Each structure stands twice: as structure tokens, then as C-alpha cells.
Amino acid sequence: xxxxxxxxxxxxxxxxxxxxxxxxxxxxxxxxxxxxxxxxxxxxxxxxxxxxxxxxxxxxxxxxxxxxxxxxxxxxxxxxxxxxxxxxxxxxxxxxxxxxxxxxxxxxxxxxxxxxxxxxxxxxxxxxxxxxxxxxxxxxxxxxxxxxxxxxxxxxxxxxxxxxxxxxxxxxxxxxxxxxxxxxxxxxxxxxxxxxxxxxxxxxxxxxxxxxxxxxxxxxxxxxxxxxxxxxxxxxxxxxxxxxxxxxxxxxxxxxxxxxxxxxxxxxxxxxxxxxxxxxxxxxxxxxxxxxxxxxxxxxxxxxxxxxxxxxxxxxxxxxxxxxxxxxxxxxxxxxxxxxxxxxxxxxxxxxxxxxxxxxxxxxxxxxxxxxxxxxxxxxxxxxxxxxxxxxxxxxxxxxxxxxxxxxxxxxxxxxxxxxxxxxxxxxxxxxxxxxxxxxxxxxxxxxxxxxxxxxxxxxxxxxxxxxxxxxxxxxxxxxxxxxxxxxxxxxxxxxxxxxxxxxxxxxxxxxxxxxxxxxxxxxxxxxxxxxxxxxxxxxxxxxxxxxxxxxxxxxxxxxxxxxxxxxxxxxxxxxxxxxxxxxxxxxxxxxxxxxxxxxxxxxxxxxxxxxxxxxxxxxxxxxxxxxxxxxxxxxxxxxxxxxxxxxxxxxxxxxxxxxxxxxxxxxxxxxxxxxxxxxxxxxxxxxxxxxxxxxxxxxxxxxxxxxxxxxxxxxxxxxxxxxxxxxxxxxxxxxxxxxxxxxxxxxxxxxxxxxxxxxxxxxxxxxxxxxxxxxxxxxxxxxxxxxxxxxxxxxxxxxxxxxxxxxxxxxxxxxxxxxxxxxxxxxxxxxxxxxxxxxxxxxxxxxxxxxxxxxxxxxxxxxxxxxxxxxxxxxxxxxx
Amino acid sequence: xxxxxxxxxxxxxxxxxxxxxxxxxxxxxxxxxxxxxxxxxxxxxxxxxxxxxxxxxxxxxxxxxxxxxxxxxxxxxxxxxxxxxxxxxxxxxxxxxxxxxxxxxxxxxxxxxxx
Numbered sequence: 001x002x003x004x005x006x007x008x009x010x011x012x013x014x015x016x017x018x019x020x021x022x023x024x025x026x027x028x029x030x031x032x033x034x035x036x037x038x039x040x041x042x043x044x045x046x047x048x049x050x051x052x053x054x055x056x057x058x059x060x061x062x063x064x065x066x067x068x069x070x071x072x073x074x075x076x077x078x079x080x081x082x083x084x085x086x087x088x089x090x091x092x093x094x095x096x097x098x099x100x101x102x103x104x105x106x107x108x109x110x111x112x113x114x115x116x117x118x119x120x121x122x123x124x125x126x127x128x129x130x131x132x133x134x135x136x137x138x139x140x141x142x143x144x145x146x147x148x149x150x151x152x153x154x155x156x157x158x159x160x161x162x163x164x165x166x167x168x169x170x171x172x173x174x175x176x177x178x179x180x181x182x183x184x185x186x187x188x189x190x191x192x193x194x195x196x197x198x199x200x201x202x203x204x205x206x207x208x209x210x211x212x213x214x215x216x217x218x219x220x221x222x223x224x225x226x227x228x229x230x231x232x233x234x235x236x237x238x239x240x241x242x243x244x245x246x247x248x249x250x251x252x253x254x255x256x257x258x259x260x261x262x263x264x265x266x267x268x269x270x271x272x273x274x275x276x277x278x279x280x281x282x283x284x285x286x287x288x289x290x291x292x293x294x295x296x297x298x299x300x301x302x303x304x305x306x307x308x309x310x311x312x313x314x315x316x317x318x319x320x321x322x323x324x325x326x327x328x329x330x331x332x333x334x335x336x337x338x339x340x341x342x343x344x345x346x347x348x349x350x351x352x353x354x355x356x357x358x359x360x361x362x363x364x365x366x367x368x369x370x371x372x373x374x375x376x377x378x379x380x381x382x383x384x385x386x387x388x389x390x391x392x393x394x395x396x397x398x399x400x401x402x403x404x405x406x407x408x409x410x411x412x413x414x415x416x417x418x419x420x421x422x423x424x425x426x427x428x429x430x431x432x433x434x435x436x437x438x439x440x441x442x443x444x445x446x447x448x449x450x451x452x453x454x455x456x457x458x459x460x461x462x463x464x465x466x467x468x469x470x471x472x473x474x475x476x477x478x479x480x481x482x483x484x485x486x487x488x489x490x491x492x493x494x495x496x497x498x499x500x501x502x503x504x505x506x507x508x509x510x511x512x513x514x515x516x517x518x519x520x521x522x523x524x525x526x527x528x529x530x531x532x533x534x535x536x537x538x539x540x541x542x543x544x545x546x547x548x549x550x551x552x553x554x555x556x557x558x559x560x561x562x563x564x565x566x567x568x569x570x571x572x573x574x575x576x577x578x579x580x581x582x583x584x585x586x587x588x589x590x591x592x593x594x595x596x597x598x599x600x601x602x603x604x605x606x607x608x609x610x611x612x613x614x615x616x617x618x619x620x621x622x623x624x625x626x627x628x629x630x631x632x633x634x635x636x637x638x639x640x641x642x643x644x645x646x647x648x649x650x651x652x653x654x655x656x657x658x659x660x661x662x663x664x665x666x667x668x669x670x671x672x673x674x675x676x677x678x679x680x681x682x683x684x685x686x687x688x689x690x691x692x693x694x695x696x697x698x699x700x701x702x703x704x705x706x707x708x709x710x711x712x713x714x715x716x717x718x719x720x721x722x723x724x725x726x727x728x729x730x731x732x733x734x735x736x737x738x739x740x741x742x743x744x745x746x747x748x749x750x751x752x753x754x755x756x757x758x759x760x761x762x763x764x765x766x767x768x769x770x771x772x773x774x775x776x777x778x779x780x781x782x783x784x785x786x787x788x789x790x791x792x793x794x795x796x797x798x799x800x801x802x803x804x805x806x807x808x809x810x811x812x813x814x815x816x817x818x819x820x821x822x823x824x825x826x827x828x829x830x831x832x833x834x835x836x837x838x839x840x841x842x843x844x845x846x847x848x849x850x851x852x853x854x855x856x857x858x859x860x861x862x863x864x865x866x867x868x869x870x871x872x873x874x875x876x877x878x879x880x881x
Numbered sequence: 882x883x884x885x886x887x888x889x890x891x892x893x894x895x896x897x898x899x900x901x902x903x904x905x906x907x908x909x910x911x912x913x914x915x916x917x918x919x920x921x922x923x924x925x926x927x928x929x930x931x932x933x934x935x936x937x938x939x940x941x942x943x944x945x946x947x948x949x950x951x952x953x954x955x956x957x958x959x960x961x962x963x964x965x966x967x968x969x970x971x972x973x974x975x976x977x978x979x980x981x982x983x984x985x986x987x988x989x990x991x992x993x994x995x996x
Contacts, residue, residue: 003941005940005941005942006937006940006941009940010940023958024932026956026958027909027932027957027958028932030908030910030951030955030956030957030958031908031909031910031928031957033955034908034910034911034951034953034955034957035910035928037953037955038914056927056928057927057928057929058927058928058929058930059929062929063928063929063932066929066930066932066933067932067933067936069933070933070936070937070940071936
């Protein structure tokens with residue numbers, strides 16, 4: 001108890017010391033005075049009395065120290081003292097401190113910001129109940145599943161607790177003044193219960209074991225509720241008209257609720273409507289469902305995969321014509337969500353980690369230079385009896401102070417940077433879980449860990465190297481600071497080599513991404529995107545219930561737009577290239593033997609109307625294009641692209657051949673090939689042209705209409721006029737995505753562009769830091785060798801020979817760094833592979849260019865201190881110490 | 882001077898407490914003088930070592946201190962015994978007596994073998 005009380009008082013005593021100090025000296029003074037009084041009374045002269053009193057007390061200062069040690073905790077006292085020294089020392093070198101802290105701040109800030117993105121997207125569990133049990137079920141070919149599978153799996157599977165399916169639809173909302181097309185997910189009624197996310201407001205769909213019974217209900221997304229209904233809670237229970245049908249709003253989901261699958265159509269649903277999973281609904285076995293499952297407790301992914309595969313085989317027994325060469329993939333939902341962005345994020349994280357390393361080595365280098373200039377101070381302190389430990393502690397404190405200040409600045413940068421990064425994410429990037437990105441405790445822990453590592457590096461490395469070298473040289477050290485201590489120089493050189501090597505790796509990565517982006521932008525997508533405006537409208541079944549009505553609407557719309565001044569050609573298509581929507585089907589060529597299941601012919605299918613090919617700038621290679629002569633009453637015609645022609649009519653003329661299509665199980669279509677057009681990169685610039693068949697809209701009308709208009713001038717100027725034509729025909733008909741075709745292409749390139757910009761700025765930072773580091777080392781060497789250089793100049797050395805002398809060292813370091821960097825880049829190339837287009841990760845031209853560039857920058861960085869050395873006045877130089 | 886013994890470790894605190902019990906409130910110099918006088922100058926107190934000991938006793942709550950005026954009109958810090966200090970002194974005295982008694986018996990000639 002007493003001990004505890006005393007300890008506590010001592011800790012307190014460590015801090016409130018000023019008042020106690022004056023108290024103590026007053027007490028000691030009183031002691032002296034009393035003693036002297038006594039001695040004088042005993043007959044001693046005052047001087048002698050004072051001397052004896054002091055002797056007996058053992059000196060005021062020493063006694064004061066003893067008491068002070070007892071009063072506080074000596075270790076803390078010393079630490080505080082170190083801390084005070086460190087602050088004072090750093091304040092005395094403001095340039096050094098600002099540069100070091102800013103470098104650290106940027107390094108830690110950038111890496112923490114990127115880490116917060118990586119962590120939020122890749123590592124943090126999804127925001128569902130027990131997310132580790134959620135899985136995504138999909139065929140290995142990447143397309144979707146037939147409801148038949150979902151139905152049977154649900155009934156038979158033991159490894160799954162439940163499964164839900166959904167698909168996206170576009171619905172027209174007409175219950176408010178302005179008709180609006182919205183993206184919705186049609187989900188089985190157990191969808192929300194399976195994920196375990198409760199509604200933010202109201203309720204989710206009620207669910208029973210039987211998924212074939214659905215209520216006319218709808219659930220809103222948080223964002224849609226805010227935007228469209230101003231976030232009023234009274235919305236629950238209100239009716240809403242979708243595609244002409246009246247549904248009741250029963251709930252609003254919490255903010256950020258979404259299920260991302262990251263395939264062609266990711267869910268950005270604003271509404272959820274129930275999907276009726278009819279037991280007998282096996283029509284066509286065509287796949288259109290995304291399926292997620294919740295594993296039973298204890299079930300494994302592999303076990304689930306085997307079980308579902310077996311059930312699927314059984315289902316297929318009843319459908320002999322259906323393809324069997326697919327296998328099922330059961331993926332943890334998190335993997336399925338982020339699979340596509342993982343390589344990019346990891347590369348970016350690696351890049352920023354490299355940047356941080358460079359920043360650290362740069363600051364370590366600065367600290368080393370600073371230590372070198374304090375050589376004399378250290379020598380004196382050592383010889384006055386300071387222990388090496390004491391000096392190391394002093395360095396550690398300084399390093400700690402630098403790193404923590406840098407770290408604090410870094411955390412600030414990270415918070416700002418993360419916000420900036422999220423707000424700067426281009427729409428086309430489609431980064432999953434973007435709304436979940438934020439700085440939290442894990443991120444701060446990361447920043448603190450990095451800071452601690454940096455603190456150790458900045459403290460320990462220079463401390464040990466410096467104390468060791470000081471000890472060694474303490475005796476033989478002349479007063480002139482001309483010695484260049486070998487161990488310290490060695491350490492600095494190593495750091496520079498490391499920096500250059502790391503900078504090369506980053507520059508190489510940025511260079512490769514840049515080149516790849518350039519290649520990608522130069523790719524011919526198969527159409528001419530400039531000067532084309534696109535606009536989409538989806539005709540609802542309720543008002544457009546017959547082919548005739550659809551045809552009438554479409555032809556009137558195209559005619560009206562064609563008549564607008566400034567429009568060159570207008571056409572329509574069901575799904576636009578690069579819009580991430582589309583469909584494919586099987587076909588047979590008439591006159592050839594029916595293909596076996598294994599080599600069935602597949603083709604991308606597109607339905608075009610009007611002058612689509614002219615409007616898009618797709619070239620006609622052979623035959624003719626469909627036109628007004630081809631109607632629903634004449635022979636059905638199709639146009640194929642060169643890719644399909646090359647694949648199935650290698651040396652023949654396809655024109656005039658008939659091909660037959662099966663759409664679903666029983667619908668058959670056939671058409672005569674009348675023309676061959678150029679290939680189109682449907683899936684984006686990085687994809688290959690897809691073998692395509694174009695049907696003719698008047699002969700195969702659909703409700704999905706995307707108008708494509710080629711204009712004389714800037715297409716966006718006609719946006720209003722073109723969109724107005726839809727409402728002239730049908731005021732209740734909404735239009736969506738009125739945008740230039742160029743924007744679609746640009747959005748397709750958003751991810752590579754974003755990666756390029758981020759990597760590019762990291763590389764620029766790395767280059768700058770390495771240049772500064774190199775500059776620092778050479779400048780320092782020049783200062784150290786001033787006398788030597790002065791003598792050389794005095795003895796007649798030429799300008800160029802001094803320049804060479806000084807730069808030699810830097811060139812050597814740069815050279816070694818370059819070689820190591822190139823080797824590392826070649827070794828790391830694999831990681832980059834999946835991000836590159838049109839070039840290999842070992843592209844020699846890029847690596848050569850990057851190396852030359854870095855060498856040039858390095859030369860420039862070395863040139864300034866070298867020139868200063870070469871133009872030294874020998875008289876001044878010789879006098880320096 | 883050179884024949885004087887140094888104060889044994891740990892006994893200084895006991896002497897301080899005893900001095901304060903006998904003399905009542907006293908300043909540091911007075912305590913030191915008193916210890917020397919009581920020991921008939923056989924003990925040499927380095928006055929400097931007294932102050933950390935005083936501070937320790939104060940931190941442990943056995944004594945308190947306050948500023949006062951001395952007999953010859955100097956301001957000095959006076960230490961006085963607390964109740965805890967008195968108890969501590971009693972206990973320590975007993976312990977000390979026991980210890981010296983044991984040691985005395987132990988060192989008495991002939992006694993050690995009789996057991």
C-alpha cells in the first residue's frame with residue numbers, strides 16, 4: 001500500500017516539478033544557512049563555515065539531484081529530457097525536420113489511404129449475417145443459371161441452408177409526373193432473409209418454403225428513396241406503378257445494401273421486386289439467374305460443389321440436347337464480388353508500399369546526414385562519459401518524434417486522401433463495395449504500425465552506425481571534419497541503391513500500364529464512336545403488347561429523328577456494344593449435319609433496325625444491308641460479321657446460306673444471310689471481336705430499343721431534341737442513358753486509365769524522392785570532400801574532371817540500382833500480366849525507356865552539387881574545416 | 882573523522898523517525914545534527930543523503946512537512962511524525978530489538994555450540 005502510494009506520488013512528481021524545484025532549493029539553502037550559523041557561532045570564519053557546510057551537504061547540486069531522483073521516476077525523467085532535447089534539436093534544423101516530416105506524412109498518408117481501399121474492398125467481411133457462409137453459384141463459363149437448377153438444388157441439397165436467385169431488369173416507373181426507367185433486381189422472396197439484412201424501414205419480402213407465391217410488393221434502395229421520395233417514412237404502404245402494374249412499397253433497404261457479382265451486369269438496383277420461381281418453369285433451360293447460397297453450418301465449399309454438380313447432372317438427363325460440358329463453380333461471395341478488382345488493387349497497394357519504402361529510406365538518409373554533422377557533438381558527449389546506450393536512446397527519441405509527427409500528418413493525409421480517392425473514382429471503374437471504403441480502427445492500426453517501423457528505422461539505424469563509428473574514431477578524429485566514415489557511407493549508398501531499384505520497379509510498372517493504355521486507346525472497336533449519340537428506351541409490356549405496336553413506335557421514332565437537322569443517319573439496336581448487356585444463342589447452318597453437343601455453334605445476337613450500320617460506322621464487307629424491302633411479310637434476313645464468317649465459312653461465301661436458331665426449347669427462327677459486316681468488340685476495347693449475327697428489327701421486334709444517331713456536329717447538342725421525339729410519340733415513355741458513344745468507350749477504359757493515373761503519380765513521387773535522395777548524398781559527399789576538391793583544383797584539375805570525380809560515385813550507385821531494379825521488375829512482371837493489354841510485362845522498349853529516363857533524372861540530380869564542387873574557389877575550399 | 886562509521890542501510894529512516902518522536906517537529910539540519918549528537922559523533926551523516934530519505938518517508942506518509950520559522954529566525958522546512966509514522970516506529974523498534982537480540986546471542990562466545 002505504502003509502496004503504491006509512494007510510486008504514484010513519484011509519477012506525479014515527475015511532471016509537476018518546477019514549483020517543487022524552488023521548494024527544494026529553498027530547503028537546502030535553509031539547511032546551509034542553519035549550518036553556517038552554527039559554525040560561525042562556534043567561532044569559524046564565515047567563508048570557512050560555508051565551505052565546510054557545503055562539504056558536509058555533499059554539494060547543493062548533487063544533493064538536489066539525489067532528491068530529484070527520489071522525487072520522480074528517473075527513467076521517465078531521462079525520457080522527458082531526451083524528448084526535450086529532441087524537440088529542441090529538430091527545431092534547430094527546421095529544413096531537415098519539415099522535409100523529413102512531410103516525406104513521412106506523404107508516404108504514410110498515401111499508403112494508408114490505399115490500404116483503406118484495399119482493406120475495405122478485399123479483406124473486410126461483407127456486411128451480411130455470417131458472410132463467410134455465403135456463396136455465389138455460377139457455371140464455369142461465366143454465364144448464368146437456369147431456374148430449373150435453382151429449384152432442384154433448393155429441394156435436394158443438404159450442404160446448403162438455402163439458396164436465392166435474382167436477375168436484373170429495367171422497369172418503367174410512371175406513377176410520378178416524369179416517366180423514369182430504373183434498374184431493378186427481380187429476386188426470389190427468400191433473397192433478403194438469406195442475406196440476413198433487415199429492412200431499414202418497413203420490412204423485406206415475407207418468405208415461405210415455396211418460392212412460387214409472390215405478392216405485388218416492392219422494396220426501395222436507400223438512395224432511390226432519398227432521391228425520388230425525399231426520404232419520407234410515410235412511403236411505406238404507398239402504391240407505385242411499374243411497367244403499368246401497381247405494386248405496394250413495403251420496405252426500404254439500408255444505405256449501401258447491394259449484392260455485387262461483377263459479371264456483365266452488376267447490380268446497381270434501385271428497386272427489388274419479387275421473382276416468381278415456378279416449379280415447372282424449365283422452359284429452355286436458358287440461364288438468366290444469378291444464384292447465391294447460404295451454406296449449412298459446417299458445410300465446405302468443395303463439398304457443396306460436388307453435391308450440386310451431381311444434382312445438375314441428374315437434371316440434365318431429361319434434356320438430351322442441352323450442353324453438358326460445363327461445370328459448376330461455388331465461390332465464396334466475397335471472392336465473387338471482388339475477383340475482378342483484386343489484381344489491380346494489389347498492384348496499387350504494392351506500388352504504394354514501394355513508395356513508402358522509398359520515403360523511409362530517404363528520411364533515413366536525411367537522418368544519417370544530420371548525424372554526420374553532429375559527429376563532434378557525439379564524440380564530446382561520449383568522452384564526457386555519456387553511455388552509448390544513452391546516445392542510442394537520444395537518437396531513438398529523435399527518430400520516434402520524427403516518425404510520429406510524420407505518422408500523425410500521414411493519418412490526416414490518409415483521411416483526406418481516402419475521401420478524395422473515393423470521390424475521384426470514375427463511374428466506369430465499377431469498384432465493388434466503394435461505399436464501404438472508409439478509415440477505421442484497422443486502418444489506424446496499420447498507420448501506427450508503419451509509423452513504429454519507421455521510428456525504429458530512423459532511430460536505431462543511424463544511432464547504431466553513428467555510435468559505433470564515433471567510438472572507433474573518437475581518438476584519432478582530427479578536428480577537421482574531413483573523414484568520410486566508411487560504415488555510414490556504406491549504409492547511405494545501400495539506401496540509395498535501394499531507392500533507385502524501387503523507383504525503377506514503380507516506374508517500370510507505370511510505364512507498362514501507360515503503354516498498355518496507349519495500345520488500348522488505339523484499338524479499333526469495330527465502329528466509329530465519335531459523333532454518335534445513344535439513347536435507350538424500354539417499351540413496357542402493358543402498353544406495347546403486340547409486335548405491331550412495337551414496330552409502329554420504332555419506325556415513327558426513327559423517322560422523326562432522321563428528319564431532325566444535323567442528323568446524318570439513325571438506327572436502333574437492342575443492346576449497345578460496351579454497355580455490358582447482350583445475349584448469345586445457338587444456331588445451325590442449313591445443309592450441314594446437325595452438330596454434336598460438344599461443337600454446337602454459338603453466336604452473339606443483336607437485333608438492329610433503321611440505318612444502324614451507317615450510324616455506328618460499321619463497315620459492310622460483302623452483300624447488302626437489310627432495308628425497307630425486308631419486312632415481316634418477306635423472307636427473314638440476317639447479317640453476320642466477319643468473325644462468324646471466318647469461323648464457319650472459312651473459304652466459302654456465306655451469302656445466301658440459311659441459318660436456323662433455337663431460342664429457348666421450342667422457338668425456332670431462321671434467316672438468310674444477306675451480308676457480312678466488320679467485327680465489333682462488344683465486351684470492351686480489351687476484348688476480342690465477338691462472332692455476331694444481326695437480326696432485322698422489323699422481322700424480330702423487341703422491347704429493348706437503343707437509338708443510335710450519327711450527327712454532323714457535337715452529338716450531345718442534339719440530345720434534348722432527340723429525346724423529345726420519344727415523348728412526342730408517347731408522353732409516358734421514359735428515356736435513359738442519353739449519352740455520346742464516345743462516353744461508353746471512355747467508360748470502358750476507366751479502370752486502366754485510373755490505374756495508370758494512380759501508378760503514374762506513385763512513380764512520379766518515387767522518382768522525385770530518389771532524385772532528392774541522390775542529390776542529398778552527392779551534396780553531402782561534396783561538403784565532406786571540399787578540402788580534397790580544393791586541393792585538386794589548386795593543383796590544376798579541370799572542371800570536367802572534378803565533375804566526373806564527384807558524379808562517379810552517384811553514377812555507380814544509380815547503375816547498381818538500375819540493374820537490381822530491372823531484375824526485380826522482370827521477376828515481378830507476372831503480377832502485372834493480367835493488367836496489361838497488347839504488351840508483355842517484360843516489354844524491352846518500355847523498360848529501356850524507363851531506365852534511360854531515370855538515369856537522366858539521376859544525372860540531373862547529381863549535376864547540381866557536382867557543378868558546385870567544380871566551381872569551388874580553391875582558396876575558400878582550403879580554409880573550410 | 883575517519884574512524885566514524887557510515888550509517889547502515891535502512892537504519893537512517895528509523896533514526897529519523899525516532900529523532901522526530903523525541904524532539905517533535907524538526908528541520909532537516911536539526912535532524913542530522915541530532916543523529917550525530919545522539920551517536921556521540923560516532924556516526925557521520927552525509928547531510929545530503931538525508932533529504933532523499935526524508936522525501937521517501939514523506940511519500941510513504943510517515944511524516945509530513947511544512948514551512949516554519951526556526952529558533953534563530955530562519956525559514957526552514959519542519960518535518961513532523963504522522964500517526965502512521967508513530968506506528969511504523971513502534972513496529973520497527975520492536976523488529977530492531979529482536980534482530981539485535983538474536984545477533985547478540987549469536988555472537989556471544991560459547992553460546993553458539995550449546996544448541
